[in-house]
Amino acid sequence: MQVDTAIIGAGAAGMMCAAHAAGRILIVDHAKAPGEKIRISGGGRCNFTNLHCAPHAFLSGNPHFAKSALARYSQWDFIELVERHRIAWHEKTLGQLFCDGSAKEIIAMLRTLMQQNGVELHLQTTAHGFAKSPDGFRFTLTKDGATQEVLARTLVMATGGKSIPKMGATGLAYEVATQFGLTVTETRPALVPFTFPQKRFAGLAGVATPARVTTGAQSFEEALLFTHRGLSGPAVLQASSYWREGDEIAIDLSPTADLLRLLKTRRATAGKRNLTTELAAHLPARLVEHLAADLELSGNLADQPDRRLGEICAHLANWRLKPSGTEGYRTAEVTLGGIETDALSAKTMETKTIPGLFFIGEAVDVTGWLGGYNFQWAWSSAMAAARSLST
Numbered sequence: 001m002q003v004d005t006a007i008i009g010a011g012a013a014g015m016m017c018a019a020h021a022a023g024r025i026l027i028v029d030h031a032k033a034p035g036e037k038i039r040i041s042g043g044g045r046c047n048f049t050n051l052h053c054a055p056h057a058f059l060s061g062n063p064h065f066a067k068s069a070l071a072r073y074s075q076w077d078f079i080e081l082v083e084r085h086r087i088a089w090h091e092k093t094l095g096q097l098f099c100d101g102s103a104k105e106i107i108a109m110l111r112t113l114m115q116q117n118g119v120e121l122h123l124q125t126t127a128h129g130f131a132k133s134p135d136g137f138r139f140t141l142t143k144d145g146a147t148q149e150v151l152a153r154t155l156v157m158a159t160g161g162k163s164i165p166k167m168g169a170t171g172l173a174y175e176v177a178t179q180f181g182l183t184v185t186e187t188r189p190a191l192v193p194f195t196f197p198q199k200r201f202a203g204l205a206g207v208a209t210p211a212r213v214t215t216g217a218q219s220f221e222e223a224l225l226f227t228h229r230g231l232s233g234p235a236v237l238q239a240s241s242y243w244r245e246g247d248e249i250a251i252d253l254s255p256t257a258d259l260l261r262l263l264k265t266r267r268a269t270a271g272k273r274n275l276t277t278e279l280a281a282h283l284p285a286r287l288v289e290h291l292a293a294d295l296e297l298s299g300n301l302a303d304q305p306d307r308r309l310g311e312i313c314a315h316l317a318n319w320r321l322k323p324s325g326t327e328g329y330r331t332a333e334v335t336l337g338g339i340e341t342d343a344l345s346a347k348t349m350e351t352k353t354i355p356g357l358f359f360i361g362e363a364v365d366v367t368g369w370l371g372g373y374n375f376q377w378a379w380s381s382a383m384a385a386a387r388s389l390s391t
Helices: 012-020 036-044 067-072 075-084 104-116 172-179 234-240 259-269 275-279 285-295 306-317 373-389
Strands: 002-008 025-028 047-050 089-091 096-099 120-122 126-133 136-143 146-157 188-190 208-215 218-226 230-232 249-252 319-321 334-336 357-359
Touching (some): 002 012, 036 104, 075 089, 075 104, 146 373, 259 275, 306 319
Parallel strands (some): 025 120
Antiparallel strands (some): 047 096, 089 096
16 A cells, blocks of 8 residues: 555544645554543543643643744634534633543544545544655554554554553654654653552541642642542643652642631631531542541530630641552553654654654644643644645
């Protein structure tokens, strides 16, 4: 089989690229259906982009690398595409955009665009044996024991990272990059829950509360969720991308209220009220109960001098914890790190040393915040490659 472009990986980036590149396009995936991570994302409604998408929300060894692709195909461009296909959407919070209906609408849109573009889709098919030749790239397709040789003028790797292996995630893009002499930066799970020894918070599983979670110089103020294994929720997932093993995290359990002032006011008007009962009016009762022993929470409000109330509130505003680890790639939403950006053109995503070889999407060392940013990187990097392939 001879094609102009072979795209390996029929996820968000791969399908977007296939839908917009010119020429005879082949797209290959070992999964039973395309866009499986799209299908499960956003609780089945796909958080497909973010209104506030900008380079500051992406982690990379080169913080400037993503600027070109994000500027040349922005969130507004993808919103226009979604609206053109009459997919209803809404903003949930913090600029996060979701389908009103189902994530399957995004997949259907991309499949329609691919069909209109004459793309040849091969599912439940593995691609292997990649080699550079004078006329392009040669590799083998295998399906149900049968093999087929492919010659592609250009090759686009869009196989993603290692996150959620149960969805079929592999490190194929990294293997191909290494094979062709490119550097792969350290990869690790990101946007992932923290774990703690001895199931420290198992008794609080299911409790959620607004919080500000800080690791290093980064802070995120959203919901925190206690789980049987540790901590999750948007604030924790965001912080996990900046956390390293052995680091502490700091949690402010009352990020939007002056808890000390509130307690002093209540002491003056309801001094006989139990301290833990009053705290439970501002924090989840089960959490207050969990903290009661460590903080020696006892007595009535009237029994607490200013110094004591200050100590309690200072602890609640700077609760220091040291996670033992994370839940790993099993539940990580994305992979941090990847193909070193120095090897790629920021404008086209083509490798600088091997003409015709492109890497797009999650496989590249560009990782977005939680909330639609990583999908936008998929769309933007895919379009950067597709436009180059169409010239």
